[in-house]
Amino acid sequence: xxxxxxxxVCMFVAAxxxxxxxxxxxxxxxxxxxxxxxxxxxxxxxxxxxxxxxxFQNGQKRFQDVESVSNSPTGNNGLxxxxxxxxxxxxxxxxxxxxxxxxxxxxxxxxxxxxxxxDSTPFFITANGPTREARFPFFFNPDGxxxxxxxxGGVEDLFTVTGRPDAGTCRLGQxxxxxxxxxxxxxxxxxxxxxxxxxxxxxxxxTLLSNLAANLANNFGIAGAFNRNGNDGTITRFGWxxxxxxxxxxxxxxxxxxxxxxxxxxxQERPLPGEDQFQRGFPSNCLNLxxxxxxxxxxxxxxxxxxxxxxxxxxxxxxxxxxxxPAPGGVVLNGVPVSATSIANGHxxxxxxxxxxxxxxxxxxTQPSSTTGSLSAAPVNAYSDIxxxxxxxxxxxxxxxxxxxxxxxxxxxxxxxxxxxFLLHDGRARNLLKxxxxxxxxxxxxxxxxxxxxxxxxPSQQQDILNFLxxx
Amino acid sequence: MSEPIRRLDDRPRTRATFEDPAAAESVRGFEGESSxxxxxxxxxxxxxxxxxxxxxxxxxxxxxxNDDDPFNxxxxxxxxxxxxxxxxxxxxxxxxxxxxxxxGGSIANNKYANPYFGLTYPLPLDWLQKFEGPxxxxxGRYVLAQITPTDTYKGPSxxxxxxxxxxxxxxPLPGANALAxxxxxxxNLPADYQVEPKPPEAKIAGRSFASLAYWxxxxxxxxxxxxxxxxxxxxxxxxxxxxxxxxxSLTQHMNNMKLPEEASPTAGTGGGAVPICSKxxxxxxxxxxxxDPVFTEHRPNPVPVRxxxxxxxxxxxxxxxxxxxxxxxxxxxxxxxxxxxPCLRNGQPVEVETGIMFGPAASPAR
Numbered sequence: 001x002x003x004x005x006x007x008x009v010c011m012f013v014a015a016x017x018x019x020x021x022x023x024x025x026x027x028x029x030x031x032x033x034x035x036x037x038x039x040x041x042x043x044x045x046x047x048x049x050x051x052x053x054x055x056f057q058n059g060q061k062r063f064q065d066v067e068s069v070s071n072s073p074t075g076n077n078g079l080x081x082x083x084x085x086x087x088x089x090x091x092x093x094x095x096x097x098x099x100x101x102x103x104x105x106x107x108x109x110x111x112x113x114x115x116x117x118x119d120s121t122p123f124f125i126t127a128n129g130p131t132r133e134a135r136f137p138f139f140f141n142p143d144g145x146x147x148x149x150x151x152x153g154g155v156e157d158l159f160t161v162t163g164r165p166d167a168g169t170c171r172l173g174q175x176x177x178x179x180x181x182x183x184x185x186x187x188x189x190x191x192x193x194x195x196x197x198x199x200x201x202x203x204x205x206x207t208l209l210s211n212l213a214a215n216l217a218n219n220f221g222i223a224g225a226f227n228r229n230g231n232d233g234t235i236t237r238f239g240w241x242x243x244x245x246x247x248x249x250x251x252x253x254x255x256x257x258x259x260x261x262x263x264x265x266x267x268q269e270r271p272l273p274g275e276d277q278f279q280r281g282f283p284s285n286c287l288n289l290x291x292x293x294x295x296x297x298x299x300x301x302x303x304x305x306x307x308x309x310x311x312x313x314x315x316x317x318x319x320x321x322x323x324x325x326p327a328p329g330g331v332v333l334n335g336v337p338v339s340a341t342s343i344a345n346g347h348x349x350x351x352x353x354x355x356x357x358x359x360x361x362x363x364x365x366t367q368p369s370s371t372t373g374s375l376s377a378a379p380v381n382a383y384s385d386i387x388x389x390x391x392x393x394x395x396x397x398x399x400x401x402x403x404x405x406x407x408x409x410x411x412x413x414x415x416x417x418x419x420x421x422f423l424l425h426d427g428r429a430r431n432l433l434k435x436x437x438x439x440x441x442x443x444x445x446x447x448x449x450x451x452x453x454x455x456x457x458x459p460s461q462q463q464d465i466l467n468f469l470x471x472x
Numbered sequence: 473m474s475e476p477i478r479r480l481d482d483r484p485r486t487r488a489t490f491e492d493p494a495a496a497e498s499v500r501g502f503e504g505e506s507s508x509x510x511x512x513x514x515x516x517x518x519x520x521x522x523x524x525x526x527x528x529x530x531x532x533x534x535x536x537x538n539d540d541d542p543f544n545x546x547x548x549x550x551x552x553x554x555x556x557x558x559x560x561x562x563x564x565x566x567x568x569x570x571x572x573x574x575x576g577g578s579i580a581n582n583k584y585a586n587p588y589f590g591l592t593y594p595l596p597l598d599w600l601q602k603f604e605g606p607x608x609x610x611x612g613r614y615v616l617a618q619i620t621p622t623d624t625y626k627g628p629s630x631x632x633x634x635x636x637x638x639x640x641x642x643x644p645l646p647g648a649n650a651l652a653x654x655x656x657x658x659x660n661l662p663a664d665y666q667v668e669p670k671p672p673e674a675k676i677a678g679r680s681f682a683s684l685a686y687w688x689x690x691x692x693x694x695x696x697x698x699x700x701x702x703x704x705x706x707x708x709x710x711x712x713x714x715x716x717x718x719x720x721s722l723t724q725h726m727n728n729m730k731l732p733e734e735a736s737p738t739a740g741t742g743g744g745a746v747p748i749c750s751k752x753x754x755x756x757x758x759x760x761x762x763x764d765p766v767f768t769e770h771r772p773n774p775v776p777v778r779x780x781x782x783x784x785x786x787x788x789x790x791x792x793x794x795x796x797x798x799x800x801x802x803x804x805x806x807x808x809x810x811x812x813x814p815c816l817r818n819g820q821p822v823e824v825e826t827g828i829m830f831g832p833a834a835s836p837a838r
Contacts, residue, residue, distance in 0.1 A: 138558075390606035443605070456693055
């Protein structure tokens, strides 16, 4: 009898320990199951606009092309003379082509695998850390201190083509990220995912404006604004600060700034901000390294197929535009599937405490599309209002882009969050709880909502929200 | 001004990785520290030339900077300050620092005081503002205070208190006053919430407030919204908690508030010690002279502006709720030249506060 009682007590204690080990507020983490992310939209798969599937496939293939400076065995030339990476997919890979940064950072190998043989690996690029670009919020004084009266904010490419056998005599130095860090004058950005981007692109301004108005009566202290493009004044929507109008501009800018490949939208080589604004740009021996003239990416009139006639940027844009949005899926926490009830509860709580005011589950419906049927009259379940919001001093990066000031960011779309590894604009968080807490700082529109999450919900309710977020 | 470019013969800023000690010396020389004797300098120069020919020596992994980094020795450590927003988008500003502004409230001695609204609110015991809220929005929305329990709070239940103001001149929402705004909120409450039975008006500190109570059955959270109008702003107090008794207690505590006489859900249009407020006062029939601002940059953002017109019809105070500096300068230069007919009340000239939206209009309501 005593042995039986002792056994029962031991089992009871063991059960308590197991229950305690599974903390009620645990980020389920990156979900490994295949949710089909990275496929084309259904109407594209059906080739409803004949040739559109070929455009998707061709763009997807080109998205993975590795660029060289010159003499590329695959004909992909024009890399550099400054770059952050060598293919679109090297940054946009998780969980599929077109996504965000992968678990293993390819940038970490560049100085040892011949990509950037004469460069140093910047200190913020690590083997398993986020794929990143860097910016200096301010220009520097000659003594290496930051000039707070001279905002910069442009991308400071991490690598150069110096020492590559295909780069001729071009020799450039990298920016000194160590000096910048010593001056607390460096910020980072990670890649944004592009799944479902065509849906976001095909939202009319009136839909976004109506959504803004509809949410103004919220009682959480939230009031966003839109970024707009300087050419026609309409709402811009892509990038961490919603600074880009269309997927073509998004692709063209990235091709030029991140890979140094000039194109039909951005037709010149792109030096560092200081090189272009205060010095004399690139030396002549760093120009036209591919030998093909400018822009380095252009249409191909003699190409054998219609898809191949397009320039790379158009191919990239077509690919991203026709990517299906990420599908929600089940969640596994510590090896155990989470109940659908918990996920549904988390969704309701997410709306109730204020998160959905900015992370709007469905901002609206797209307008008719001339591209493909799946982009017509389609709900955009992006969990974002595409608005700029003040996010406080904790997240502020002192970089302005268009109407977005240093503390303003576009509401990051949360669709696909379940399979993202690095969180927030600079990849500083891997854990949802840390990312949520970062929304709470002086000057943030999210302070009251985060207070509701942290203090006005039970631990079980908080876990439901985490489970829900990883289901996206 | 530029970003610092590491030259090809730059070396990483740590001692241990240099293959050539002379190269380390040349790094310190680049930093401006002249510690190399002249003979050594010749050696360094000779070696540097040799090094250039071979290409730079670089460390495989750039080390993160730290306090022992020789690069920083002897130099002032001027850094971009943390926790400060130096680069701003459209932000609030005013033509002088003396005239009270809606966002000018502050908390001192456990009391929230807002001279613009004439409002003081003693905070509940062990409740404070952890963080200030965001700046005014281009739609005229203010977060005046965000009050939550402190770490020493010993009460049985928690909640939060949000005090906001909506400039009624600029809201795109329908409704002319605080009562209408609360009614709009009630009529458009998302399906996640249910209205709780409470009287639509409440008396706080002797003043009438429009009120709305609702809750989320899923979250178990209750909200109590109390709204009044002061100087043509809807001032809202939003109380949130899981515990309705706490909300009752906080509401009772609000009777310690001091409010101006004008505070009312349907009036609240200034007067007395403050200017009367009048929507769309800057229309042709009231203007003798008007000059359009000359903007130096094309920007698409709306610029909501409140002005106070003195008894002689001159603009004596300008408050930009949300503007870029160049927009504020251009509008200020123009407004200085505006002349209004004096506003008469009971035959006497009075000061008037009104709002003007420059640039594109704010988003229309559905």
